[in-house]
Amino acid sequence: MTNFPKALKRYLPILTWSRDYNRDAFISDAVAAVIVTIMLIPQSLAYxxxxxxxxxxxxxxxxxxxxxxxxxxxxxxxxxxxxAVVSLMTAAAIGNLGLTDAASVALAAGTLAFMSGALLTVMGVMRLGFLANFLSHPVIAGFITASGLLIATSQLKHIFGVETHGHTLPQILGSLLSHLGDVSLPTLVIGVSTTAFLFWVRKGLKPMLLGFGLKPRLADLGAKAGPVAAVAVTTLAVWGLGLQNWGVKIVGAVPQGLPPLTMPSFSPSLWSDLFVSAVLISVIGFVESVSVAQTLAAKKRQRIEPDQELIGLGTSNIAAAVTGGYPVTGGFARSVVNFDAGAETPAAGAFTAIGILLAALLLTPLLYFLPKATLAATIIVAVLSLVDFSLLKRAWGYSKVDFAAVAATILLTLGFGVEIGVSAGVLISIALHLYATSRPHVAEVGLVPNSQHFRNIHRHAVETLPHVVTLRVDESLYFANARFLEDYVSARVVCDEPLSDVILMFSAVNEVDLSALESLEALNLKLKDMGIRLHLSEVKGPVMDRLKRSHFLADLTGHVYLSQYDAWIALKG
Amino acid sequence: MTNFPKALKRYLPILTWSRDYNRDAFISDAVAAVIVTIMLIPQSLAYxxxxxxxxxxxxxxxxxxxxxxxxxxxxxxxxxxxxAVVSLMTAAAIGNLGLTDAASVALAAGTLAFMSGALLTVMGVMRLGFLANFLSHPVIAGFITASGLLIATSQLKHIFGVETHGHTLPQILGSLLSHLGDVSLPTLVIGVSTTAFLFWVRKGLKPMLLGFGLKPRLADLGAKAGPVAAVAVTTLAVWGLGLQNWGVKIVGAVPQGLPPLTMPSFSPSLWSDLFVSAVLISVIGFVESVSVAQTLAAKKRQRIEPDQELIGLGTSNIAAAVTGGYPVTGGFARSVVNFDAGAETPAAGAFTAIGILLAALLLTPLLYFLPKATLAATIIVAVLSLVDFSLLKRAWGYSKVDFAAVAATILLTLGFGVEIGVSAGVLISIALHLYATSRPHVAEVGLVPNSQHFRNIHRHAVETLPHVVTLRVDESLYFANARFLEDYVSARVVCDEPLSDVILMFSAVNEVDLSALESLEALNLKLKDMGIRLHLSEVKGPVMDRLKRSHFLADLTGHVYLSQYDAWIALKG
Structure with a gap:
C-alpha cells in the first residue's frame, strides 16, 4: 500500500492516512466516535x-x-x-414544492441530496472550490446568525405544542401568535424544562461533575450525554404517564433495521424546481464545512484541500441520496467535539457510522414515545450558539460597506427566508464592491522631502512641481471606471493654473482593459488638444506587457517612466 | 430670462441655450431639421x-x-x-407576450415606452447614470454588431416576400429557408433593386453629384434623399402596375392626422411581463444615445450631463407613450447627420418634429401602395453599417478576457436573442473581472540599484535581502481573494530558506475589507508561530485609516513603513 499514483491519492485521501493507521490512532478515533455518536443520535432525529x-x-x-x-x-x-442550517434550507426547498404526501417529500429530499452531491463532486473535479470565496465572511456570518434565529423560532411550535407555518420570521411568529390559544400545557412543561435542563448541561454540568471529583474526560462525556438523558427521561415520562393522550406530540413508529436502498428522482420538472435550492445548499454546506475543517486543521498544522473537500462532501450527499437520507455537510459543533475528543483520522467518522447503524438496528423501538418537544429543545439549545451579532458591531466600526452586507443578509434572511437571504447577500456584497471600484480614489501626490517617495498632497507635507500634476489612480482601470478617470482628469486640468504635464502614477493599477485603454487614448488626445502632455509612471509588468500590444504607447504625447521619481527628475530638469 | 435657480436649469437645459437663441442658430437648425426629416420619414415607418x-x-x-x-x-x-436596435428589442419584448390582436400589441408597445421612460427619468433624478458604465465597451459593440446582423436577417422576409418567425439567427434563417419555395418574384425584384440602389446612393451618388458640379451641401442633400426617392419610385411602380395583386405586400392604409392621445396600460401582470425588457431597452437606449452624444459634444468642446440625459430620454419615451408611439432613443446615424448638417441646438429636433407632423397630416395617403420590401431595404442598408467585427480582432490582440466578452455577447445575441445576449454579456464581463481579481498577481520585489524603487525580481535586475521576502500584492484585498493571499504567503514562506521577515508592499492595495482583515490577522498569527515577522509598507491613506480602527495594527508582529525603501533600510540594518 505504498506507491499509489498521485492522481489516485488526490481523489482518495484515505490512501494517505490508512497505511500509517495503528492501534493508538484506532483507540483515539474510537473514543471520539463514541462521544460523537451519543451527540448525534438525538441531533440526527431532531434535524x-x-x-x-x-x-x-x-x-x-x-x-x-x-x-x-x-x-x-x-x-x-x-x-x-x-x-441545522442545511436542514432548514432543505425544509425551505421542499416547502416550495407544495407536496402533500410523505413519500413524495422523502423522494424530493433524496433527490435534493443527489443533486447537491453531483454538483459538489463536479465542482471538485473541475476545481471550482474558489467560487466559494465570493461568499464574503460578513455574508456567511450574517446568514448563519439569521438562520439560527429562524431555526430556533421555527421550533417554538413544538415547545408550545401548536401548528405554525412559513419560512420567514414574520410568518413563523405571526402564525405562532395566532395559535397561542391552542397551546398544550404538558408539551409546554416538557419543552421548557428540557430546554432549561439542556442550557444547564451546557453551562453548569461539567463544572459540577468536576466538583464531584470526576476526571475531566468523564465529566466531558457526562455533559455530552445530557441530550441523551433528556431523550430518555422525557420518553419514559410520556410512556409512564400516557402523555401522548394529553396532547404531547411524539415521534411515533420509527422503522427498525438497515437504511433502505433508495433512488433519487430523475424527473426534469423536479430537477428544475430544485435546481436553485441545490446550488444554494451545496455552496452553503461547502463553505460552512470548509471553514470549520480549515480552522481545525490549522490547529494541528495540517492542510485540507478545498477542491477535494468538494468531492468528499459530494460523495457523502450521493451516499445520503441512495440510502434514504437527505442533504448533509460538515457540522460546526460536532466537528469541534470530534476534534476535542481526540479524533486522529477520518476513520472516527466511519466508527460513528457504526454507532448510528447500531442505533438504527436496535434503539428505534425505544423512540416511539419520544416527545417532539424534546427534540425541539435539543435544536434550540444547539442553534442559539450560532447566533452572534458581534460581527454587526465589528463591521460598523471597521467599514460601513461590510456592515451593509451583513445587516442586509440578516434582515433579508429573516424577512424573506434562507434562499433569498443568502442570494441577496452575495449579490449585495459583490455589487457594493463593484460600486466602490467604479468610483476609485484618486490622490494628487508630491515628493516626500529627503526621499524618493510620493504621497497625497492633502495628507503629507510634500513638494510639487509647478505646471505638473501627478495623479495616483487607486484602482485597476476597467470598464466600470474607465469614463470616471477620463472625466476626473479632464475636470482636474481645467480648473487650475495652466499645466504642461499630467503624470498618471500607475502603482495601484493592476489591469487596464480594452474599455479603459480607449478612455486613456481619448484622454491623451483631449490633453494633446489642450497642449498638455500625458505621462505614465510605475506601470507594472503585466499592465505594460498589454499596453505594448496596442497603439497607445506610440500615440502617447509623454513618456512612461519606471518610477515616479524618474518622472519627477525628468520633468523638473 | 437670466436668473433661473440652478436646480431649474439642471432639469430644464432648454433654459441654458434658449436665451441666446438667434437668427443664425435658427437657420442652421432649420436646415439640419429638413435633412433629418427627409431621412426620418422612411426610417420611422421602417423601424x-x-x-x-x-x-x-x-x-x-x-x-x-x-x-x-x-x-x-x-x-x-x-x-x-x-x-433600429431598440425597435428590434421592442419586437422581442412584445413577441414574448404572445399577443394576437393589433390593439393589444400597440398598447403593449406604448406601455413599454412608458415604463422605459419612467425608469430612465427616475434613474436620472436619482443620478444613477453611472450604472451604464457596467456595460463594457466590448459588450456594447458586440451587442450592436449582432443586433445589426439579426435585424438585417429579419428583413430578408420582406425582400423575399415570405413569412418568417423567431428572434434568433437560427430561427430566422431556418424559417426563411423552409419558406423559400413561397418566394414572390415581383417582391424580390423590388427588394433587391432597392437595396442595390440604396447601397449605390451611399457609396456612389454623392461623388457623382459632385462630379455634375453640384455644391457639396446640395450633393449631400441629394444623397440623403435617396431613400425618399426609392419610396416614391417603388410606390408609384406598385400603384401603376397593380403589383399588390401579384403578391407584393404594401403598407396599406395609414391614418391621416395628428398623433392620437393614448394611455399606457397599468395592468400589474403586463408590467411584470415587460419589466425586464423595459430595463434592458432603457439601458441599451441610454448607452447608445449617450455614447453618440458624448462623441459629438467632444467635437465642439461641449459637455453633456449623463444624468440629465436620462431625464431627456425618459421624458421622450413618456411623450411617445402618450401620443401613440413606442420606445425611442438617440440614433447614431441620424445624430451624425444632424451634427454634420449644422444643428446648433436641440431646437433642430423640435423643427424635425414639425416636419414629421406635416408628413403625418399630409403625406400618409400617399403611403398606401408603399411596398414593405422598400422599407426592408432601407433598414438593411442602414443597419449593415452597425455591423463591425474589427473589435473582435482588436480585443484578441489586446486581451483574451475582452475578446471572450465580445465573442460571447455576439454569439449569445445571435443564438438566443437580444435580451439574453446583452444580459449575458454584462454578467460575463463582470464575472471575468471578478475572477481576475480573485486570483491577483503577486510579485516578489527587490531594490532597483541606485534608486529607492522596487521591482519584480523576475523582470528586473534587483537587490534582495537574505531572510527577508517582500511581496507586492497587485490587487485590492477583499472577500474574493482574502484566502488566496493567505494561502499564497503561507506557501511562499515554507518552501525556501529560513526567513525572519515578510513585507507586504501595499502600493496596489486600494481596499482591505473585513474578510481580508481577518485573513491578514490569521496570516500574522500563522507567521508568528513560525517565528516570522509580518510588515506592511506603502499603505495608502484610506486603507490605513481603516486599519487603525481595528486591532490588527496592535497585534502586528512587525511595523508599517511609509515607503518600501524605509522598510528595506530598517530591516537591512
Whole structure:
C-alpha cells in the first residue's frame, strides 16, 4: 500500500492516512466516535424533523455519508451528517414544492441530496472550490446568525405544542401568535424544562461533575450525554404517564433495521424546481464545512484541500441520496467535539457510522414515545450558539460597506427566508464592491522631502512641481471606471493654473482593459488638444506587457517612466 | 430670462441655450431639421414595421418625443426617435407576450415606452447614470454588431416576400429557408433593386453629384434623399402596375392626422411581463444615445450631463407613450447627420418634429401602395453599417478576457436573442473581472540599484535581502481573494530558506475589507508561530485609516513603513 499514483491519492485521501493507521490512532478515533455518536443520535432525529422529514431519515443520513467522507474527505476532524442550517434550507426547498404526501417529500429530499452531491463532486473535479470565496465572511456570518434565529423560532411550535407555518420570521411568529390559544400545557412543561435542563448541561454540568471529583474526560462525556438523558427521561415520562393522550406530540413508529436502498428522482420538472435550492445548499454546506475543517486543521498544522473537500462532501450527499437520507455537510459543533475528543483520522467518522447503524438496528423501538418537544429543545439549545451579532458591531466600526452586507443578509434572511437571504447577500456584497471600484480614489501626490517617495498632497507635507500634476489612480482601470478617470482628469486640468504635464502614477493599477485603454487614448488626445502632455509612471509588468500590444504607447504625447521619481527628475530638469 | 435657480436649469437645459437663441442658430437648425426629416420619414415607418407595429406608430414616435428631448436633453446634436436596435428589442419584448390582436400589441408597445421612460427619468433624478458604465465597451459593440446582423436577417422576409418567425439567427434563417419555395418574384425584384440602389446612393451618388458640379451641401442633400426617392419610385411602380395583386405586400392604409392621445396600460401582470425588457431597452437606449452624444459634444468642446440625459430620454419615451408611439432613443446615424448638417441646438429636433407632423397630416395617403420590401431595404442598408467585427480582432490582440466578452455577447445575441445576449454579456464581463481579481498577481520585489524603487525580481535586475521576502500584492484585498493571499504567503514562506521577515508592499492595495482583515490577522498569527515577522509598507491613506480602527495594527508582529525603501533600510540594518 505504498506507491499509489498521485492522481489516485488526490481523489482518495484515505490512501494517505490508512497505511500509517495503528492501534493508538484506532483507540483515539474510537473514543471520539463514541462521544460523537451519543451527540448525534438525538441531533440526527431532531434535524430530520427540522427539515420536515421522518426522524429515521436523520439516522440514515448519518451512516453511509460518514463512510463516504472517510474515504474521500481530507479533513481529519470533520464530522459529516445532518446539520441545522442545511436542514432548514432543505425544509425551505421542499416547502416550495407544495407536496402533500410523505413519500413524495422523502423522494424530493433524496433527490435534493443527489443533486447537491453531483454538483459538489463536479465542482471538485473541475476545481471550482474558489467560487466559494465570493461568499464574503460578513455574508456567511450574517446568514448563519439569521438562520439560527429562524431555526430556533421555527421550533417554538413544538415547545408550545401548536401548528405554525412559513419560512420567514414574520410568518413563523405571526402564525405562532395566532395559535397561542391552542397551546398544550404538558408539551409546554416538557419543552421548557428540557430546554432549561439542556442550557444547564451546557453551562453548569461539567463544572459540577468536576466538583464531584470526576476526571475531566468523564465529566466531558457526562455533559455530552445530557441530550441523551433528556431523550430518555422525557420518553419514559410520556410512556409512564400516557402523555401522548394529553396532547404531547411524539415521534411515533420509527422503522427498525438497515437504511433502505433508495433512488433519487430523475424527473426534469423536479430537477428544475430544485435546481436553485441545490446550488444554494451545496455552496452553503461547502463553505460552512470548509471553514470549520480549515480552522481545525490549522490547529494541528495540517492542510485540507478545498477542491477535494468538494468531492468528499459530494460523495457523502450521493451516499445520503441512495440510502434514504437527505442533504448533509460538515457540522460546526460536532466537528469541534470530534476534534476535542481526540479524533486522529477520518476513520472516527466511519466508527460513528457504526454507532448510528447500531442505533438504527436496535434503539428505534425505544423512540416511539419520544416527545417532539424534546427534540425541539435539543435544536434550540444547539442553534442559539450560532447566533452572534458581534460581527454587526465589528463591521460598523471597521467599514460601513461590510456592515451593509451583513445587516442586509440578516434582515433579508429573516424577512424573506434562507434562499433569498443568502442570494441577496452575495449579490449585495459583490455589487457594493463593484460600486466602490467604479468610483476609485484618486490622490494628487508630491515628493516626500529627503526621499524618493510620493504621497497625497492633502495628507503629507510634500513638494510639487509647478505646471505638473501627478495623479495616483487607486484602482485597476476597467470598464466600470474607465469614463470616471477620463472625466476626473479632464475636470482636474481645467480648473487650475495652466499645466504642461499630467503624470498618471500607475502603482495601484493592476489591469487596464480594452474599455479603459480607449478612455486613456481619448484622454491623451483631449490633453494633446489642450497642449498638455500625458505621462505614465510605475506601470507594472503585466499592465505594460498589454499596453505594448496596442497603439497607445506610440500615440502617447509623454513618456512612461519606471518610477515616479524618474518622472519627477525628468520633468523638473 | 437670466436668473433661473440652478436646480431649474439642471432639469430644464432648454433654459441654458434658449436665451441666446438667434437668427443664425435658427437657420442652421432649420436646415439640419429638413435633412433629418427627409431621412426620418422612411426610417420611422421602417423601424415601426421592424418592431412589429403599424407604420404610423413610427411617425408618432418622431413628433412629441423630439420636442420633449429639446426641452429636457443636454446634447445639441442628438436626434431622438425610433432606432433600429431598440425597435428590434421592442419586437422581442412584445413577441414574448404572445399577443394576437393589433390593439393589444400597440398598447403593449406604448406601455413599454412608458415604463422605459419612467425608469430612465427616475434613474436620472436619482443620478444613477453611472450604472451604464457596467456595460463594457466590448459588450456594447458586440451587442450592436449582432443586433445589426439579426435585424438585417429579419428583413430578408420582406425582400423575399415570405413569412418568417423567431428572434434568433437560427430561427430566422431556418424559417426563411423552409419558406423559400413561397418566394414572390415581383417582391424580390423590388427588394433587391432597392437595396442595390440604396447601397449605390451611399457609396456612389454623392461623388457623382459632385462630379455634375453640384455644391457639396446640395450633393449631400441629394444623397440623403435617396431613400425618399426609392419610396416614391417603388410606390408609384406598385400603384401603376397593380403589383399588390401579384403578391407584393404594401403598407396599406395609414391614418391621416395628428398623433392620437393614448394611455399606457397599468395592468400589474403586463408590467411584470415587460419589466425586464423595459430595463434592458432603457439601458441599451441610454448607452447608445449617450455614447453618440458624448462623441459629438467632444467635437465642439461641449459637455453633456449623463444624468440629465436620462431625464431627456425618459421624458421622450413618456411623450411617445402618450401620443401613440413606442420606445425611442438617440440614433447614431441620424445624430451624425444632424451634427454634420449644422444643428446648433436641440431646437433642430423640435423643427424635425414639425416636419414629421406635416408628413403625418399630409403625406400618409400617399403611403398606401408603399411596398414593405422598400422599407426592408432601407433598414438593411442602414443597419449593415452597425455591423463591425474589427473589435473582435482588436480585443484578441489586446486581451483574451475582452475578446471572450465580445465573442460571447455576439454569439449569445445571435443564438438566443437580444435580451439574453446583452444580459449575458454584462454578467460575463463582470464575472471575468471578478475572477481576475480573485486570483491577483503577486510579485516578489527587490531594490532597483541606485534608486529607492522596487521591482519584480523576475523582470528586473534587483537587490534582495537574505531572510527577508517582500511581496507586492497587485490587487485590492477583499472577500474574493482574502484566502488566496493567505494561502499564497503561507506557501511562499515554507518552501525556501529560513526567513525572519515578510513585507507586504501595499502600493496596489486600494481596499482591505473585513474578510481580508481577518485573513491578514490569521496570516500574522500563522507567521508568528513560525517565528516570522509580518510588515506592511506603502499603505495608502484610506486603507490605513481603516486599519487603525481595528486591532490588527496592535497585534502586528512587525511595523508599517511609509515607503518600501524605509522598510528595506530598517530591516537591512
Amino acid at each position: 430530520a424533523l427540522l427539515a420536515g422529514l421522518p426522524a429515521e431519515m436523520g439516522l440514515y443520513a448519518s451512516i453511509l455519508p460518514l463512510v463516504a467522507y472517510a474515504v474521500f474527505g481530507t479533513s481529519r476532524a470533520l464530522a459529516v451528517g445532518p446539520v | 415601426a414595421l421592424l418592431a412589429g407595429l403599424p407604420a404610423e406608430m413610427g411617425l408618432y414616435a418622431s413628433i412629441l418625443p423630439l420636442v420633449a428631448y429639446a426641452v429636457f436633453g443636454t446634447s445639441r446634436a442628438l436626434a431622438v426617435g425610433p432606432v
